[in-house]
Amino acid sequence: MVSFTHHTGGTSERLWQEAEWSGRSRPLLLAECAQLIVLAAHPDDESLGAGGLIALAGHLGLGITVIVATNGEASHPQSPTLTTVDLAAVRRVEVVSAVRALAPAAIVRLLDLPDGDLSQHRNSLEEAVFDEVRSGTAGPAAVPWLVAPWRLDGHPDHAAAGETAAIVAARTGARLLEYPIWAWHWSTPDDPVWRAGDGSRELWGIDLDVAARERKNTAMAAHTSQVQPLSDRAGDEAIVQPGFAAHFERAHELFLGDAHTAGGPAPAEPSAPASATPGVSLSxxxxxxxxxxxxxxxxxxxxxxxxxxxxxxxxxxxxxxxxxxxxxxxxxxxxxxxxxxxxxxxxxxxxxxxxxxxxxxxxxxxxxxxxxxxxxxxxxxxxxxxxxxxxxxxxxxxxxxxxxxxxxxxxxxxxxxxxxxxxxxxxxxxxxxxxxxxxxxxxxxxxxxxxxxxxxxxxxxxxxxxxxxxxxxxxxxxxx
CATH class of the missing domain: 3.40.50.150 (Vaccinia Virus protein VP39)
Incomplete structure (x- = not known):
């Protein structure tokens, strides 16, 4: 994992704007989406990384489920005012309010897995995400979208959530899109991390209209325990500070996803010997x-x-x-x-x-x-x-x-x-x-x-x- 802290200044949003990253992306077309499932490792991930996408999907009347793996109770480990139990209760309320601001009809599922230890609970997370994808309403002409934290985002919980989503996408044929959060903070436009992998991952972007940006801003503000200090005492500082928040106030959102717009499960094995088919596991x-x-x-x-x-x-x-x-x-x-x-x-x-x-x-x-x-x-x-x-x-x-x-x-x-x-x-x-x-x-x-x-x-x-x-x-x- 990358070593970083929210206390450091991080990469300026101006640097990302000057690099014109939005111009490098391929357009996301919501017309291809039949169902939107957004996985968040912590409350506020969904609003920061995919809030605009959720708002646009809600406006189109798509079925939306937001799965929140943990309650984010470890966000302020040195807080002198709130215990982890207190923080969990606060953040659960905040995430429900935030999702309602984005898309009132969206479903929120809170899994209550331990913050900071998500990698040890992958089976529970995978089962919950798999069940949600399988119980969805995506028809044969349009696959569900599974949107999750980027596996290389630098936070161990984000990695666990992204890796689990990748497994579920491979099992079900859902389209996987990954959203960076902390990578905007610790990396730069020239960082090799953006070129990691086998070359099949591409940058995808979606423009946010005025209404979607307003809904996203409202949702971000709903996470009060993260965007404002808990108190004026040491250990209660805001996690999402203004310089970091600027990355999520853009007029677009960016995701990493496969070069192909849709995936699918491998076809069933043939009943008789058969030669190999390109792109399919040998039977x-x-x-x-x-x-x-x-x-x-x-x-x-x-x-x-x-x-x-x-x-x-x-x-x-x-x-x-x-x-x-x-x-x-x-x-x-x-x-x-x-x-x-x-x-x-x-x-x-x-x-x-x-x-x-x-x-x-x-x-x-x-x-x-x-x-x-x-x-x-x-x-x-x-x-x-x-x-x-x-x-x-x-x-x-x-x-x-x-x-x-x-x-x-x-x-x-x-x-x-x-x-x-x-x-x-x-x-x-x-x-x-x-x-x-x-x-x-x-x-x-x-x-x-x-x-x-x-x-x-x-x-x-x-x-x-x-x-x-x-x-x-x-x-x-x-x-x-």
Missing amino acids: AGFFDEFYAGSRDPWGFETRWYEARKRALTLAALPLRRYGATLELGCSIGVLSRDLADRTDTLLATDINEQALAVARDRLAGLPGVTVERRTLPAEWPAGTYDLVVLSEIGYYCSPADLTVLLERCRQSLAPGGSLVACHWRHPVGEYPLGGDEVHAALAALPGLDRTVRHLEHDFVLEVYEPAPARSVAQREGLVP
């Missing part, structure tokens, strides 16, 4: 066809290339031994056999039953080893793991499924755990993605430090650990 039928007539089509048991890569993968693991390991895409279980010697329990999964039959024979009788057929990322196993192995399967995913897959990997990591990923770098026509694309997306995951990177002409091998991560030498006391 079970593809692998059934690939394994037909061959026990080991990749040569895991015979090729020196595979044996060497396997040895490098095992050597890259930061710990001598792990408690629980999840192996994604185990195939015939050759790497699984080596992993079983380094872990107390191993859950090895694959999509193809023929490969799993070979793996079960190879791993039979080993203590703590379970082999299961799972279609990923949809059939994700419960629990957390000390080691997650993502070897040679990321490029089988569509970009949307890869987003979900990597986020699931991150969420499944236990504190101090390791995520090891290894992928072939040469292009394969049938695969939706390349190995380098998979690892670029992996590098963009927030909250992880890369502790190992091994790059060859043929493959890339990396290890990520929850930040702040320690090196092997640090763990053994060789360096501070």
Whole structure:
């Protein structure tokens, strides 16, 4: 996360205006929206980042739901006048008043999740957002819009909310739009953060008419505990100070979203073997066809290339031994056999039953080893793991499924755990993605430090650990 505070001056709004950012954006067309769902990590996020959009949608009579994840009770941790319980009650009233000012018919859902700790409650948040999207009224000609804080906004709760929204959008086909808030404060127009990602994200803008701007200003003012001091005592200062508020008094709002205006869930798997379709994850039928007539089509048991890569993968693991390991895409279980010697329990999964039959024979009788057929990322196993192995399967995913897959990997990591990923770098026509694309997306995951990177002409091998991560030498006391 970016280190910043609301007490600092931040980037002037004039600098953003001089950079003419509104001219860089593509126009948002509300005619394409059948339902608007706005997710806020804290009360006031919805008004600052998407208040104008809500007002315009309300004027058009669209169905609007605002989901507020937390009560924002941690906004004034040093307040001498209000407890966190008091602040929660105040901010709940404020957000309802603000949304009514924007769109009187909008529905407000308050989830009461803990402020500052949203990343530990992703499952509850995802369930609430998913249920709202699925219960909506968007018809086949127009998808619902899911509008959430930007994942790279710099605040951990904003990141958790944005990442959760991305997962729900990938699962449901909702159009995801992300709104920056604190990034206007700590970044600049030339900051590389705006170019992060795989190039598929674009800037989208919507102009606000006079009525929408008036409604937004009224909504912002309704968050009295944030835009005005709680008292004149230290610790009660306003959070949204005038220089910061100026970013949200523009005649337009800006969002980051996919280059394509609408997404959609991956089509159902075909009942018979089928070749790959561009932009769609490879199906079970593809692998059934690939394994037909061959026990080991990749040569895991015979090729020196595979044996060497396997040895490098095992050597890259930061710990001598792990408690629980999840192996994604185990195939015939050759790497699984080596992993079983380094872990107390191993859950090895694959999509193809023929490969799993070979793996079960190879791993039979080993203590703590379970082999299961799972279609990923949809059939994700419960629990957390000390080691997650993502070897040679990321490029089988569509970009949307890869987003979900990597986020699931991150969420499944236990504190101090390791995520090891290894992928072939040469292009394969049938695969939706390349190995380098998979690892670029992996590098963009927030909250992880890369502790190992091994790059060859043929493959890339990396290890990520929850930040702040320690090196092997640090763990053994060789360096501070």
